[in-house]
Amino acid sequence: MRRFGSSSLHNLSHPGSRPTDKLVSERLVWHGIYKDLIACIRTFLSCQQTTVQRHNKAPSGIFLSPGARFGHVDIGSSLPLSKDCFDLLTCVSRYIRRLEASLLPNVEAFTVVKAFRSHWAAIFGAPSTITTDHRAQFESNLFQSPLSFLSCIPIRTTAYYPAVNRVVK
Known part of the structure; x- marks a missing residue:
């Protein structure tokens, strides 16, 4: 029940953990709700695929100047x-x-x-x-x-x- 309620509210727009905490806590109540929601959101496959784990940065360009005039x-x-x-x-x-x-x-x-x-x-x-x-x-x-x-x-x-x-x- 807890998983179904949190997943149905989270899947409306995939807002992230804090907005999902707010959505679920406004509608449902149980002991340890925030801890369960964080664990639940981390296990959603769609959220794991779209989460950026590492931002790639391109190295600065190296422009060689001529060694002589x-x-x-x-x-x-x-x-x-x-x-x-x-x-x-x-x-x-x-x-x-x-x-x-x-x-x-x-x-x-x-x-x-x-x-x-x-x-x-x-x-x-x-x-x-x-x-x-x-x-x-x-x-x-x-x-x-x-x-x-x-x-x-x-x-x-x-x-x-x-x-x-x-x-x-």
């Missing part, structure tokens, strides 16, 4: 005319996530080296590794000799392949 360099062309410049030299540091862009009046190797030296290397220092595409400006001795002087390791990617150099594109 790493830069991406690219030239953007066919821009609207601005200060007599059609081209743009973009440099991105993966280490500090900083983007710098400088206007270029032309895309000759001397102009690119001068812009890289004055707008990037002079402010942020030389990166240990630099990623460029296969443009002639980046392949010339005029660009390679300052890189070797600054101890930069050049990495070349294919042009128009944004998956490799997507930080700049």
